Structure formats: C-alpha cells, structure tokens
Amino acid sequence: MDYFRPQSASSAVKIVDPSTQNDRYPKSGPKDSVQRQCRNVMIYGSCKFQDKGCTFYHPPSDPDASRAEEALSASVNINAPVFVPKSSADTSSPTLASLTPSSPPPDVSHAYSENGTAEVADQMQGTHIYDDNYAAQFDQGYYAAQPVYTRAPLDYHLYSGPLPSAFSPASADIHFMPSSASIRETLQTRSELIRSVNPSAVQLPEELQGYHSLSPLETVTVTTERRKFGNWYSTVYKAINSSDGGAYALRRIESYRMTQQSAFAPIEAWSKIRHPNIVSVCEAFTTRAFNDNSLVVAYTYHPNAQTLFDVHLKPKGTHTSHHQHQHWYAPGRGTARGPNRNTQSTGLSERTIWSYVVQIASAIRKVHEAGQAVRTIEPSKILVTGRNRIRIGSCGLVDVLMHEMNQDMAVLQQEDFIRFGGLILVLCCNNAAASAPMNLQKSFDLVERAYGADLKNLIAFLLGKASAQKLRQLFDLLSSRIATEMDDALDAVDRLEGELMSELENARLVRLMAKFGFINERPEFARDARWSETGDRYIIKLFRDYVFHQVDEYGNPVVSLSHVLTTLNKLDAGTDEKIMLVARDEQSCLVVSYKEIKTCLESAFSELAGSQQTKAKEVYRGGG
Numbered sequence: 001m002d003y004f005r006p007q008s009a010s011s012a013v014k015i016v017d018p019s020t021q022n023d024r025y026p027k028s029g030p031k032d033s034v035q036r037q038c039r040n041v042m043i044y045g046s047c048k049f050q051d052k053g054c055t056f057y058h059p060p061s062d063p064d065a066s067r068a069e070e071a072l073s074a075s076v077n078i079n080a081p082v083f084v085p086k087s088s089a090d091t092s093s094p095t096l097a098s099l100t101p102s103s104p105p106p107d108v109s110h111a112y113s114e115n116g117t118a119e120v121a122d123q124m125q126g127t128h129i130y131d132d133n134y135a136a137q138f139d140q141g142y143y144a145a146q147p148v149y150t151r152a153p154l155d156y157h158l159y160s161g162p163l164p165s166a167f168s169p170a171s172a173d174i175h176f177m178p179s180s181a182s183i184r185e186t187l188q189t190r191s192e193l194i195r196s197v198n199p200s201a202v203q204l205p206e207e208l209q210g211y212h213s214l215s216p217l218e219t220v221t222v223t224t225e226r227r228k229f230g231n232w233y234s235t236v237y238k239a240i241n242s243s244d245g246g247a248y249a250l251r252r253i254e255s256y257r258m259t260q261q262s263a264f265a266p267i268e269a270w271s272k273i274r275h276p277n278i279v280s281v282c283e284a285f286t287t288r289a290f291n292d293n294s295l296v297v298a299y300t301y302h303p304n305a306q307t308l309f310d311v312h313l314k315p316k317g318t319h320t321s322h323h324q325h326q327h328w329y330a331p332g333r334g335t336a337r338g339p340n341r342n343t344q345s346t347g348l349s350e351r352t353i354w355s356y357v358v359q360i361a362s363a364i365r366k367v368h369e370a371g372q373a374v375r376t377i378e379p380s381k382i383l384v385t386g387r388n389r390i391r392i393g394s395c396g397l398v399d400v401l402m403h404e405m406n407q408d409m410a411v412l413q414q415e416d417f418i419r420f421g422g423l424i425l426v427l428c429c430n431n432a433a434a435s436a437p438m439n440l441q442k443s444f445d446l447v448e449r450a451y452g453a454d455l456k457n458l459i460a461f462l463l464g465k466a467s468a469q470k471l472r473q474l475f476d477l478l479s480s481r482i483a484t485e486m487d488d489a490l491d492a493v494d495r496l497e498g499e500l501m502s503e504l505e506n507a508r509l510v511r512l513m514a515k516f517g518f519i520n521e522r523p524e525f526a527r528d529a530r531w532s533e534t535g536d537r538y539i540i541k542l543f544r545d546y547v548f549h550q551v552d553e554y555g556n557p558v559v560s561l562s563h564v565l566t567t568l569n570k571l572d573a574g575t576d577e578k579i580m581l582v583a584r585d586e587q588s589c590l591v592v593s594y595k596e597i598k599t600c601l602e603s604a605f606s607e608l609a610g611s612q613q614t615k616a617k618e619v620y621r622g623g624g
C-alpha cells in the first residue's frame with residue numbers, strides 16, 4: 001500500500017510513536033516491574049512517585065539528549081505544527097479523556113502488575129491510567145488488585161459490515177433470495193431496465209393520458225406473430241407517468257370500442273386489491289392516440305419480469321413464438337429428462353412447484369374475498385418477478401372486455417380453481433398441452449411418478465367438482481406447505497436486512513463528499529476570492545489532496561477506493577488519529593487529527609449554509 005510522496009524531495013518526516021523512535025527508552029524488558037519503564041515518564045515526562053514507592057524504571061534525565069533532538073529538528077527544517085482549529089465545533093466522536101472514569105476502579109491498575117496481562121495494558125494505553133487519581137491509590141494495594149477488563153465503548157462509526165451469519169452465508173442462494181453478489185447484479189439490471197428504451201419503439205405516441213416515453217416490452221418485428229389477448233390484438237408497453245415519475249406497464253388492447261362507462265367498474269374494484277402475488281392494477285382508459293380505438297390498462301411495472309411460459313415452458317434457443325412449441329416433455333425433480341432435453345427448459349423442482357402453488361392460492365384467496373375472480377391463471381399471464389416469486393398479471397382486463405356478458409361471479413371463481421389445477425399440471429409436465437382433456441391421464445401419471453401423490457391429489461381436487469367450500473378446503477390441504485413458505489420468506493427478510501446493513505453507511509459518505517464539493521475550489525465567498533484556500537478551508541483542501549490526489553514513488557496516481565473509504569469513514573467518525581497533510585509545493589506540512597479536520601469541515605460548511613439562510617431571511621423580509 002503506497003501512500004507517500006518521495007521522501008527525498010519532501011521536508012515532511014514520518015510521524016512515529018515516540019516510544020518506538022527514542023532510543024533513550026529501554027525496550028520493554030521482562031515482566032519485571034523494575035525493568036519496565038514508568039509510563040508516567042513516557043506520558044508526562046516525569047513521575048511524581050519516582051522516589052515515593054513507584055517500582056518502575058525511571059530513566060535519569062538527560063539534558064544532552066533533548067538538546068540533540070532540538071538540533072536534529074532544526075537541521076531538517078521540519079515545519080510540522082500540530083494544527084489547532086480556529087473554531088471548536090462539537091464533534092460526535094467521544095474523546096478518550098471523556099471516556100476515562102473520574103474515579104477509576106482500582107482493578108484497572110493491574111494492567112501493569114507482574115502477573116497481569118500486558119495485552120490489557122496495551123489496550124489501555126492513552127487512557128491516562130497513570131494520572132494522579134490512580135497514583136493516589138498506590139499505597140492501597142494498587143498493584144495487587146485483581147484484573148477486570150474494562151470495556152471501551154465501541155467506536156461504531158467505523159463498523160459497517162453486514163452481520164455474518166454462519167447458517168445462511170451471503171454467498172449462498174436461498175429460496176427467495178439469490179446470493180449477495182447476484183442480488184446486486186439483479187437490482188442493477190432492474191434499475192437499468194427502468195430507464196432503457198426498446199429500439200423498436202417507433203411511431204408510438206409521445207404522450208398518452210399522462211404517460212410518456214412508451215417502449216414495447218416485447219420486440220415486435222414484421223416476422224414475429226402479433227400477440228393476442230383472447231380475440232384481441234394486444235401489446236404491453238413500459239411508460240413513465242408524468243405525475244409521479246414512476247414506470248408502469250401499459251397493456252393496450254387494439255380496436256376496442258367501449259359501449260358503456262360501467263365497463264370500467266371492475267377496474268375500480270381491482271385497483272383496491274393489493275397483494276404480493278398480484279400485479280397491481282392502477283387505472284384504465286380508452287385512447288385514440290394509436291390512431292385507433294384502444295383500451296389501455298396501467299399496471300405496476302416489474303422490471304425484468306418474465307412470464308412463467310417464457311421461464312419454464314418456452315423451448316430454449318429459439319426465437320419463434322412460443323405458441324408454435326408444444327413438445328411433450330417428461331418432468332424430473334429439477335432435471336430435464338425426455339427426448340427434448342437439449343432444447344426444452346429444465347423440469348421444475350418440487351419445492352418450486354409447491355411455492356408457486358402456495359403463492360397462487362394466496363392470491364386467489366385475496367381476489368375471491370374481494371368479490372372478484374382472477375380469470376388470468378395461465379402461464380403467459382403470470383410473471384416471475386424475482387427468485388421463485390410470481391405475480392398474476394393482466395388482472396381486471398377480461399372483466400372489462402367481457403363486461404357485456406354479465407357472468408355469474410361464483411361460476412367464474414370455480415373456473416379459477418380449474419385453471420389453477422391445469423396450470424400446476426402444465427408446470428409439472430413442462431408441457432403447455434398437459435392439461436388438455438386427451439392428455440390428462442398421461443399427465444397425472446407423470447406427476448405421480450415425478451412429484452409424489454400429494455401434488456397429484458391437489459391437482460385432482462382442483463380439477464374436481466365445484467364447491468362453495470373449495471377455497472377453505474384448498475388451504476386445509478396446503479397448511480404444512482404454507483409453513484415452509486413462511487419460513488423461507490422470513491429467511492429472505494433476514495438476508496435482506498443483512499444486505500441493507502452493509503449499505504447503511506453509504507449516505508454519510510455521500511454527505512461528506514457533497515460538503516467537500518461545496519467548499520473546495522469555491523471561486524468566491526463573503527467577498528473573499530481566496531476563501532476556499534485560507535483558514536480552516538486550507539486544511540480541507542490539503543485533506544482532499546490526501547484522500548484523492550496521492551501519488552506513488554513513480555508519480556503515478558494512487559487510485560485506491562479502500563483508502564478513500566477508510567479516510568472518509570475516519571473523518572466522519574472524527575477519530576483522534578493524526579495524519580500529516582503536506583502542501584502541494586511540499587514546503588510545509590501539518591499534523592492534524594481527523595477530529596480537527598471534521599471540525600474545520602463542519603465550520604466551513606455551516607458558514608456557507610448559514611449565509612444562505614441569512615440571505616433567504618433578508619429576501620423574505622424585503623418581500624414582506
């Protein structure tokens with residue numbers, strides 16, 4: 001780690017602990033108190049108790065040595081004053097002096113006893129354990145007391161890592177969460193997709209009922225088959241809402257002519273349904289912006305979502321429409337089997353299937369309890385929005401399109417269960433045609449062989465006869481699976497909290513950088529063109545160089561993010577650690593603690609911020 005300027009050209013000297021530099025002090029000897037040098041001498045220069053019972057080594061005062069030291073510093077022309085900031089703004093970091101108890105327990109003294117621990121003594125260095133109060137207790141068995149470890153308060157500012165978990169290491173995937181590295185990649189991709197625009201976004205309206213920047217969510221070319229929603233041609237766009245700046249998914253139904261306003265009633269009901277396994281419905285409107293009569297329903301946008309069909313059923317490596325591919329496929333527990341192994345998606349694991357089952361069942365319950373029917377339980381309308389997370393999409397649309405048919409809601413709800421059973425069958429068999437009547441027997445056999453009787457019984461129950469109690473019975477069947485699902489969901493929450501923990505400290509570093517930006521190189525302030533270069537601000541400028549502009553021995557920039565993070569963390573904490581700041585011309589240097597630099601930064605920033613507030617008040621008074 002090279003953070004230094006060439007010594008030859010600099011007047012700066014390395015700052016070291018005097019005890020390691022000065023040969024006058026004997027090296028720490030054996031644990032014999034007579035050999036060990038008295039700390040009062042090291043810290044204060046002398047010991048009041050030298051001839052009054054202190055058994056430690058007291059070196060004879062040597063006037064020649066101190067003269068030699070003075071001569072040395074004069075000969076190298078060291079200009080390293082210890083900086084004292086002009087203002088004494090309070091910093092949040094506790095001072096070591098303030099941590100020293102006013103009447104320390106006698107046991108602390110054992111730090112230097114013969115049979116005490118040198119480690120404890122080392123930890124206590126600098127906490128004035130040899131001050132007069134302590135020394136006053138010498139006669140009361142000071143050296144003989146039992147050791148008690150005094151815990152120093154944790155300087156929590158310097159710790160920001162996630163909590164390590166032996167049971168769920170961040171590098172491992174868990175049911176609802178990928179590894180720590182993948183989750184970052186996933187979130188980056190989503191963030192990028194929210195801003196990206198599909199290149200095929202041509203000839204789209206610039207503005208649509210308060211939405212702009214429309215971009216199709218599927219690549220449409222002249223060769224691709226036009227997508228249909230039932231009997232209607234349909235396209236999904238991502239668009240930005242002007243009022244809240246958020247991204248939404250707009251599903252457009254082409255050539256739809258609305259006959260009565262009441263067709264929108266289901267949308268109103270759906271917009272009140274919020275559930276983690278349902279893509280929320282926001283609003284619906286008709287428009288002529290596409291040069292036809294279109295119906296548009298706005299949904300929550302889930303970046304990088306893919307349909308269940310695309311994820312599990314679509315043959316890999318083909319770009320043709322999925323409707324053309326309906327290969328028969330033998331399922332397996334997490335592995336692909338059967339003739340189309342090389343082109344088809346791999347079979348779903350039983351855990352994933354049960355997870356999907358519980359999520360869809362939960363969504364159905366919410367919708368039925370709200371007096372609606374889902375109606376879109378099919379692979380091409382259910383979105384996979386995260387690891388093993390699914391959401392039923394396109395809700396409410398069928399209700400608008402079929403409004404005039406006035407169908408019985410109880411019948412529609414029973415149909416939900418049948419669609420649900422069909423969907424599980426399709427996913428288990430990895431074949432979109434698995435639920436077709438002529439394939440049913442074969443599909444059931446496959447499910448039983450590959451996944452067990454529980455799943456087969458569940459599908460049979462869902463496809464079986466209608467009952468008003470079906471929802472309750474379904475949840476009775478699922479009770480143990482729901483418990484597993486909840487355990488996994490809570491594990492994911494724990495993992496996410498761990499991830500959040502590691503990001504918690506980011507904001508304070510950004511705040512610091514922002515303050516540097518406000519102060520450094522400011523052209524003029526308070527009619528002083530050199531404001532940013534003088535006074536406390538000079539220290540800030542030198543510190544900025546120390547953090548960002550160091551060079552190695554060959555003059556190459558030292559670009560080390562860890563150096564930046566470490567130094568900024570220490571600055572934010574305002575530690576007592578001292579560093580040496582060197583001017584660019586290397587003619588002068590300052591020894592200054594992070595705490596003092598923090599004080600400078602705070603004072604310069606409040607000067608700027610304060611003047612802004614004063615100005616605002618003046619303007620306000622003038623206006624009033």
Ligand SMILES: Nc1ncnc2c1ncn2[C@@H]1O[C@H](COP(=O)(O)OP(=O)(O)OP(=O)(O)O)[C@@H](O)[C@H]1O
Nearest residue numbers: 217218227228236249299300301302305306307380
């Ligand atoms: N709310 C949404 N958020 C993000 N992406 C979505 C959303 N709704 C749909 N999509 C994406 O838009 C694309 C098109 O959706 P669509 O429902 O038309 O799927 P499809 O596979 O084309 O089905 P179909 O064959 O019935 O047209 C899919 O890739 C889907 O992932």
